[in-house]
Amino acid sequence: MNKPVNQKAWLFVMPVxxxxxxNAIVPLMTVVNYSVQETFGNNVFLWSxxxxxxxxxxxxxxxxxxxxxxxxTFTILAIQIPLGIIIALAMPRKGAWVSVCxxxxxxxxxxxWNVVGAMWNIFALPEIGLLGKTLNNMGFxxxxxxxxxxxxxTLIVMDVWHWTSLVVxxxxxxxxxxxxxxxxxxxxxxxxxxxxxxxxxxxxxKRVLTIAVLLRFMDSFNIYTEPLVLTGGGPGNxxxxxxxxxxxxxxxxxxxxxxxxxxxxxFLVILLASWIFYTLMxxxxxx
Amino acid sequence: xPVQQTVAFExxxxxxxxxxxxxxxxxxxxxxxALKRLDIEWQNGGAYALxxxxxxxxxxxxxxxxxxxxxxQGKVLFDDKDVTVLxxxxxxxxxxxxxxxxxxxxxVFDNLAFPLRNRGLPEDQVxxxxxxxxxxxxxxxxLKKRASGLSADGKQKISLGRGLVREDVxxxxxxxxxxxxxxxxxxxxxxxxxxxxxxxxxxxxxxxHDQTEALTFADQVVVMNMGEIVQIGTPVExxxxxxHTFVGHFIGSPGMNVLPCDIDNGAVMFGGRKLxxxxxxxxxxxxTEIGIRPEFIKFTKTGIAAKIIKVADAGRFxxxxxxxxxxxxxxxxxxxxxxxxxNVKLSFDPKNxxxxxxxxxxxxxxxx
Numbered sequence: 001m002n003k004p005v006n007q008k009a010w011l012f013v014m015p016v017x018x019x020x021x022x023n024a025i026v027p028l029m030t031v032v033n034y035s036v037q038e039t040f041g042n043n044v045f046l047w048s049x050x051x052x053x054x055x056x057x058x059x060x061x062x063x064x065x066x067x068x069x070x071x072x073t074f075t076i077l078a079i080q081i082p083l084g085i086i087i088a089l090a091m092p093r094k095g096a097w098v099s100v101c102x103x104x105x106x107x108x109x110x111x112x113w114n115v116v117g118a119m120w121n122i123f124a125l126p127e128i129g130l131l132g133k134t135l136n137n138m139g140f141x142x143x144x145x146x147x148x149x150x151x152x153x154t155l156i157v158m159d160v161w162h163w164t165s166l167v168v169x170x171x172x173x174x175x176x177x178x179x180x181x182x183x184x185x186x187x188x189x190x191x192x193x194x195x196x197x198x199x200x201x202x203x204x205x206k207r208v209l210t211i212a213v214l215l216r217f218m219d220s221f222n223i224y225t226e227p228l229v230l231t232g233g234g235p236g237n238x239x240x241x242x243x244x245x246x247x248x249x250x251x252x253x254x255x256x257x258x259x260x261x262x263x264x265x266x267f268l269v270i271l272l273a274s275w276i277f278y279t280l281m282x283x284x285x286x287x
Numbered sequence: 288x289p290v291q292q293t294v295a296f297e298x299x300x301x302x303x304x305x306x307x308x309x310x311x312x313x314x315x316x317x318x319x320x321a322l323k324r325l326d327i328e329w330q331n332g333g334a335y336a337l338x339x340x341x342x343x344x345x346x347x348x349x350x351x352x353x354x355x356x357x358x359x360q361g362k363v364l365f366d367d368k369d370v371t372v373l374x375x376x377x378x379x380x381x382x383x384x385x386x387x388x389x390x391x392x393x394x395v396f397d398n399l400a401f402p403l404r405n406r407g408l409p410e411d412q413v414x415x416x417x418x419x420x421x422x423x424x425x426x427x428x429x430l431k432k433r434a435s436g437l438s439a440d441g442k443q444k445i446s447l448g449r450g451l452v453r454e455d456v457x458x459x460x461x462x463x464x465x466x467x468x469x470x471x472x473x474x475x476x477x478x479x480x481x482x483x484x485x486x487x488x489x490x491x492x493x494x495x496h497d498q499t500e501a502l503t504f505a506d507q508v509v510v511m512n513m514g515e516i517v518q519i520g521t522p523v524e525x526x527x528x529x530x531h532t533f534v535g536h537f538i539g540s541p542g543m544n545v546l547p548c549d550i551d552n553g554a555v556m557f558g559g560r561k562l563x564x565x566x567x568x569x570x571x572x573x574x575t576e577i578g579i580r581p582e583f584i585k586f587t588k589t590g591i592a593a594k595i596i597k598v599a600d601a602g603r604f605x606x607x608x609x610x611x612x613x614x615x616x617x618x619x620x621x622x623x624x625x626x627x628x629x630n631v632k633l634s635f636d637p638k639n640x641x642x643x644x645x646x647x648x649x650x651x652x653x654x655x
Contacts, residue, residue, distance in 0.1 A: 184355050185388040189449060190376035190405040199390040199401075 035260030052261035062262065064237065065245040072241060073220045076159045080216060081209070083160070084167025088175055089201070091168070102172075105165045117229025120158040124230075144231065148238035151231045155239055158226060163219070167212045174208035175201060210281045214274060221270050242266055299365040299457045301329040301352060301490065306361030308347055314359070321347045323514045324360070329458070332488040334481070336505035338495060340537070344514040345494045349460050352492065353380045365457055376405075381450040382460040386467060387442035391435040395426055398434045399448045406453075420452045424479065439467045447476070451483060458490035465500070477504060498538050510534050526580075527639070532646045535578045541606060541617045544584070545643070548577045555642055558591040558611050563637035566650050573645040581606070583636035584618035590632035598626060609633065 035052055037045040056062050091101045108116075126132040126143040135142040144150040178200065186196050224243035227233065233240035233248075240248075246266060250259035308322040317323065322344045329335060329352075337345045350356040351363060354375040363371045370378050381402075390398050399417045408416075421427045424444050429437065434445055443464065450459050461480075465473045481504060484491050493504050501508050502522040510518045510525065510533070518530040529535035535543030548557040555562045557577060564577065593609040593616065601619075607626060609616045611633070618633070620626055642649045 179386065181384040181386055181388050184350075184382070185384060185446070185449075187355060187375045188353060188380065188382045189402040191401070192405070195405065199392060203391045 336501035
């Protein structure tokens, strides 16, 4: 094949290259730059190689935050995905209630993140919050500002409240795209409701579920605002997730080198996990 | 898993009595009814076609028989048992849909075995049965493949296979099953279905809007229009003696000529001439028309004067379009016949000229 060579074609790509350079590549390279240098202020930088990376990966503080992050992400996935599927299955497929349900489901998604954090912060306060006060009146010793367990529970319930809707809406879209003939055929074939779920609904939801898991994984791994407003990472460091730790390091302590190294590792972990997950799902699809 | 009753499965006669269905909660106007009141019996072991244009109620009727729909009025009887409110799986009915339905994650074998396994059939019987059916519809080589990887043809074969795999069925219903199949394979599969019918003598009801398909498949064709059954008959009866102008027009290519006419003292007048017809008008009033198929119109020396508009070559014969006092008439002329260019006169075969009142064959209204 002889293709005509015309270097002017690059001009068509230029605008997007410039755009991407200024909003992604340049900022990212700045972080890379910080991560391999040491500074003592006065804009003096010294080459430090991979020192920050080694130090970070060995530090207990990072490892703890990382484990907390994994724990958080897998817990909310384990709750939100099945719960989302169940709610989507229970929602009406036609009639006036469809729009009511959809709006109700969409509501939590429309609330700004820090408002969600503030809402739950007040809602769960043991002395005056509706939830916290009720729990204590019922005899539970609940105080999320002092008990790590209570803080975790509140954090997870808040995230489930805020984000399960996303899974529901995606699953619902998948469910409504199944033609009636499939359900009719299943009824003729004498399939049980479990068989209908297992052999019709679940396979047809697979694509949207892939997207749901991927989105929830990435978002929950990046989560910052809500836990910050709710617990501020406390009590102690018990709810300090990766992003909160990173912000403390970069903005609180102004350790540009370590913060740069941590940003890169953080970014690579998400990228790698998403890639592995996506590849596995797509491979499964081809078979 | 419900335990199957060990009833010997002779298939049943299916009776629809006083049946009507509307998708609206409170139907008022006639057009609110997807199915207008009908009574019909499907004999055990018959091969029926349900023929009609899109939206005439064919699929609704089929879904009522299979139990996917509960009719608004009337009863469905299998032999003498009232099954109106029974679910499809309790009726022993198989149904194949217009678009292929396959269970994506299963292999072809598991797809075919699905209706049997759901009914708790022992695995060795499942195996024999699936292999028998796969053999019949040429799926044996694909049994181990994932169903999602097959072409549309292959998927529809699986759907057909799932309809045929059960031995305990009262009837097999086909809802335009060959729509997505390419023409060459369509012919083969239709022949296969016919063969299966002869072999197992299942009652088969085949919904289609394609007259060729209906006429080649069925012993009895049920023609529907606007939620009503307009005629039930053998292909020959439908062709030779349409009960309604709709049947005449819908069946045949080109369809029957339906020509407005006047009645003068009991005589049928068309184009200024008196016409002889096989049936007589018996005092009904209404819109009168004569129906004559293009096959039964000939060029003659004396007769109804007409002007030729167009001649279309249709292979062994020509389709001639003529104009007679503003009315369009189609007729068939053999290739050997010469077509007059001027002073054209037409004669209608009196044995095949019928008079219709308000669409229905005069004197025979109310066939249901």
